[in-house]
Amino acid sequence: MSGPGVVSSFQKKGKTKVVSIPGTRPSIHNSQLLLSCGIPSLDYLIGGGLPVGSIILIEQDRYDVYSKLFLKYFLAEGVMNNHMLTLASLDVPPQAITSDLPAPTDTEPEEVSAASKQMTIAWRYQSKTSQPKTSVGNRFGHNYDLTKSMGTELTSNIDMALWDGSELEEGRGMLKNKNYWSLLQVIKKRIESSNLATSSNKAKTNVLRLGLHSVGSPLWGSEFGYQEKDHKWQSLTTFLFMLRALVRTSFSVCMVTVPAHLFTDPALLLRLQALADFVVRLESFQGSEKETNPVFKDYHGLFHIVKLAAINSLVPPILDSTDWVFKLKRRKLTIERLHLPPELSETVNRNQEDPLNKPIGLSCIGGNLPKNLDF
Amino acid sequence: MNMSKTYLGKIFRRTEIPTPRTLLLTDSAKVCGRGLLYALVNSHLGSSTDVLYLTTCLSPQEIRRFVKEEASGKLEFYNGAKDPCGWDSDAPEVSLQLPLQEILRHKTTAAGGGKVAIVVDRLEDVNYHQESSQLVRSLHMLSAGDNVEQVIVYCGRDVVPESMLAALCHIAAATVHLLPTSPCSCRLVLRKPSGKVIKAHEEFTLTPDLQVQDVQPAKSIRTQHVSESSETDVILAAQTTFSLALTEDQRIAKNSLLLPHTRVQTQGGHIHYTPDDVDDWDDDDPDDDLDI
Numbered sequence: 001m002s003g004p005g006v007v008s009s010f011q012k013k014g015k016t017k018v019v020s021i022p023g024t025r026p027s028i029h030n031s032q033l034l035l036s037c038g039i040p041s042l043d044y045l046i047g048g049g050l051p052v053g054s055i056i057l058i059e060q061d062r063y064d065v066y067s068k069l070f071l072k073y074f075l076a077e078g079v080m081n082n083h084m085l086t087l088a089s090l091d092v093p094p095q096a097i098t099s100d101l102p103a104p105t106d107t108e109p110e111e112v113s114a115a116s117k118q119m120t121i122a123w124r125y126q127s128k129t130s131q132p133k134t135s136v137g138n139r140f141g142h143n144y145d146l147t148k149s150m151g152t153e154l155t156s157n158i159d160m161a162l163w164d165g166s167e168l169e170e171g172r173g174m175l176k177n178k179n180y181w182s183l184l185q186v187i188k189k190r191i192e193s194s195n196l197a198t199s200s201n202k203a204k205t206n207v208l209r210l211g212l213h214s215v216g217s218p219l220w221g222s223e224f225g226y227q228e229k230d231h232k233w234q235s236l237t238t239f240l241f242m243l244r245a246l247v248r249t250s251f252s253v254c255m256v257t258v259p260a261h262l263f264t265d266p267a268l269l270l271r272l273q274a275l276a277d278f279v280v281r282l283e284s285f286q287g288s289e290k291e292t293n294p295v296f297k298d299y300h301g302l303f304h305i306v307k308l309a310a311i312n313s314l315v316p317p318i319l320d321s322t323d324w325v326f327k328l329k330r331r332k333l334t335i336e337r338l339h340l341p342p343e344l345s346e347t348v349n350r351n352q353e354d355p356l357n358k359p360i361g362l363s364c365i366g367g368n369l370p371k372n373l374d375f
Numbered sequence: 376m377n378m379s380k381t382y383l384g385k386i387f388r389r390t391e392i393p394t395p396r397t398l399l400l401t402d403s404a405k406v407c408g409r410g411l412l413y414a415l416v417n418s419h420l421g422s423s424t425d426v427l428y429l430t431t432c433l434s435p436q437e438i439r440r441f442v443k444e445e446a447s448g449k450l451e452f453y454n455g456a457k458d459p460c461g462w463d464s465d466a467p468e469v470s471l472q473l474p475l476q477e478i479l480r481h482k483t484t485a486a487g488g489g490k491v492a493i494v495v496d497r498l499e500d501v502n503y504h505q506e507s508s509q510l511v512r513s514l515h516m517l518s519a520g521d522n523v524e525q526v527i528v529y530c531g532r533d534v535v536p537e538s539m540l541a542a543l544c545h546i547a548a549a550t551v552h553l554l555p556t557s558p559c560s561c562r563l564v565l566r567k568p569s570g571k572v573i574k575a576h577e578e579f580t581l582t583p584d585l586q587v588q589d590v591q592p593a594k595s596i597r598t599q600h601v602s603e604s605s606e607t608d609v610i611l612a613a614q615t616t617f618s619l620a621l622t623e624d625q626r627i628a629k630n631s632l633l634l635p636h637t638r639v640q641t642q643g644g645h646i647h648y649t650p651d652d653v654d655d656w657d658d659d660d661p662d663d664d665l666d667i
Contacts, residue, residue: 065570090512091546093519218542219515222508225538262541287564287574 021207021251023081025140027051030312035083035207035253036141038073041335043141045324046278046308047317050253052207054309055244057276059260059269061284061301064214066326067257068097069146069333070282071211074255076101076150078158078209080142085160086190088183089213090220094162097213098155102144105331145331159206161190165219175242177221177235183212184242196250208252215239216272217259227265236268240275277309282326295340299325303335381590382563383577386549387411389418393568394525395549396518401532401540405555412496412529413441414585419492420446424524427479427493429453431471431500438496441585453478459504471504475513490524493517498530502539511542518546560593 027034027048034049037056043049050056060067078085079101087094163186171181187210195202216224216236226232240256247254256276260269273279284301285291296302303324308316323338385391386398400415402408419426420443428450430438435452442450453469455478461467469478479493495501495514502510518526532540532552544550550564558578565573576593612619621629655661 063566063570063572065572068570091515218508218511218538218545220508222506222538225507225536225542259545262538262545264538264541286572 021205023077023083023140024052024207025049029317032311034140035209036077037070037255038075038077038141038144039070039333039335040141042070042280045305045319045335049140050255050278051309051311052251052253053248054277054311055240055247055254055256055275056278056280057272058255058257059279059281059306060214060257061282061286062261063284063286064091064257064259065286066282066284066301066328066333068092068213069328071213071255071257072097072101073144073333074209075211076104076144077142079150079155080104082158082206084190084194084196084206084208085158085211086163086187086208087160087211087213088163088165088186088215090165090179091214091217094164094213097211098160098162099149099152101150101155102146103148103150104142104154105145106143143332146328146333147331159194161186171235174234174238177223177239179220180235180239184239184246187243187246191246191250191252196252198249198251204251206251208250210243210247210252210254212254212256215256215258216268217262223268224259224262225264228267233268233271237271237275240272244275244277273307276307277311279306280304281306296325298327299336299338300328301326302338381577381592382565382573382575383551383561383579383587384590386551386563386565387414387418387587389422391549391565395547395565396523397514397526397528397547398549398551399543399547400527400529400551400553402529402553403531403533403555406553406559408529408553410581410585411551411553411561411587412494412527413438414581414587415527416450416492416494417441417443417446417585419524420449423449423489425449425451425489425491427451427453427491428496429455429469429475429478429494429501430496431455431459432497455500459500471501474505474509475501476517479517490522492525492527493523494527494529496529498528498543499535502535507536507539507542511539511546514543515546556593 021033024033024035025048026032029047032051034043034051036043036049037046046056058067058070075085075087075098077083085098087098089097163183165179165182168178168182169185171178175181175184191197191208194206194208196204196206196208214220218224221235223233223236243254243256246252258269258272260281263269281304282301283304285293285296285299286301290296290302303326305319305324308319310316321337324335325338326333326335382391386395398415400408400412416426416428426449428435428438430452434456435454438452439447439450455469455471458464458467459469459471461470471478475495498510514526514528517523528543528547530543535543544564548566552562554560554562556578558580560576560578563573563575563577565575567573577590578593579587579590582588
């Protein structure tokens with residue numbers, strides 16, 4: 001019926017509102033308003049960026065080295081776009097995190113000219129799309145240099161709220177834990193005072209980035225040490241549930257990191273995963289036997305994508321690979337596909353025949369016959 | 376091995392820079408970590424740091440015996456061993472039900488004072504009197520104090536709940552687990568502020584005047600299982616008429632013995648090959664015509 005070129009006579013009443021907030025862009029898949037996490041390769045993996053109103057949960061690596069970097073990138077991106085920031089941490093002083101955000105760089109240091117990218121040997125891969133560059137003109141996503149920290153002239157005029165648990169109110173209702181209750185109050189007041197809630201009719205000119213560091217660690221409460229049968233988790237799970245409600249109904253995005261390796265009962269992590277929109281896990285090679293494994297020698301850890309949100313669609317974006325790794329170069333952190341390194345040693349004994357793949361039932365015919373025999 | 380190169384040496388000589396703010400020292404029923412604890416206390420006293428010592432199981436007089444005389448003025452005790460709940464008197468010296476930062480308040484918040492190190496001798500006893508999360512939080516806050524050089528937490532790793540131990544390891548910048556081996560060894564985890572994490576297993580000896588010496592990386596894990604198996608060797612040897620083991624001389628003699636097939640090998644080998652008329656002997660490449 002309506003072929004290409006036929007314009008539908010139905011039109012939306014009134015002018016469609018184009019929300020123009022610095023540092024955001026609509027998704028090409030589901031027209032959600034997206035924000036960058038600060039790491040272009042992570043934006044690519046989660047479908048272009050973080051949709052406004054969503055929560056990303058990061059399961060920390062054991063020593064919280066790389067997860068802190070993810071949080072810093074997330075906040076630095078907010079600083080560059082003049083977003084409102086809220087950072088909460090009990091494990092480290094929040095000031096220590098904000099004073100050490102990576103400095104922005106406008107040039108990509110490893111930019112290779114297009115001519116040298118012409119593939120002469122693996123020319124068939126020329127047509128394969130590489131990970132698209134997200135650093136397009138409208139400043140969605142920036143490049144950062146981890147060796148330098150952002151100057152105070154950039155961070156000083158940002159509307160930034162830091163929460164270190166020094167002012168606590170008694171918990172109420174399901175949220176018995178003072179820390180969770182007080183933080184939730186702070187976030188709620190902040191959303192209300194700056195009219196970011198979707199229920200308020202004021203035009204939105206900014207978004208709020210919430211960074212919550214190491215939620216559920218021993219310093220927040222003893223939830224991490226309990227089993228499910230103890231019924232002691234509700235402060236933590238209710239907190240995340242109510243946080244999601246707050247974030248969904250406002251112009252805000254939230255990045256939560258949790259020390260999942262401390263949880264005594266793995267069911268707690270499953271509940272938190274169910275409550276978040278995006279869940280990624282960092283598995284650092286630090287101190288594990290994988291550190292010396294030659295397969296992983298170029299990388300610093302495995303990057304597991306546990307959950308991707310399906311927003312305005314039935315299925316989440318489908319990724320073309322399942323194995324991802326992260327790598328900390330001197331200046332930046334990137335997420336890449338895991339490629340096995342080429343086997344260069346000559347002494348290796350290659351066993352060509354895989355004993356498991358041999359058809360067991362046809363043992364009298366012999367293994368070398370083609371599969372489809374023409375009789 | 377140079378003492379200053381090993382991590383245990385660095386921690387106990389206090390040459391690790393910056394000093395780990397929270398140090399967790401654990402022992403078990405099989406091995407006692409008091410020697411190491413006193414070594415660390417003496418090291419702090421030697422570098423003009425005041426030490427606030429909260430003791431819960433030994434009386435201060437007993438601990439003072441291990442501290443150098445000339446430095447004992449800089450050591451201040453909080454006696455939680457005597458009357459921790461205030462049952463014997465209305466105003467106990469130390470009530471373990473209070474948060475740690477309140478017990479130690481008047482010293483840690485003193486402005487302009489010198490650096491202090493805080494020792495919590497047997498954390499599990501404090502844990503009986505207060506909630507775990509509160510205890511962990513107060514330890515963390517103590518270590519963040521301006522004039523606090525180091526918080527040393529000493530506990531038995533098999534008597535605190537597993538979640539408590541995980542929480543302590545989470546907040547500790549340096550963890551020293553003393554192992555029941557001979558010679559003494561410990562497993563350490565050192566988390567540097569830069570994010571680097573060092574895991575090591577190091578052997579050491581403790582001199583009678585409480586100095587950590589001869590630190591070196593542990594060669595192999597010589598736990599008590601090994602000594603048990605050597606015991607079974609002794610029992611077996613008593614039941615047989617011949618010797619199962621070799622003495623050192625016998626082992627050298629055995630290794631130097633030339634066996635028959637090795638004698639053949641020492642004379643050098645020859646390859647016998649009869650040339651064939653289809654053999655390709657010249658140097659040019661047989662695949663030269665292929666245009667690759």
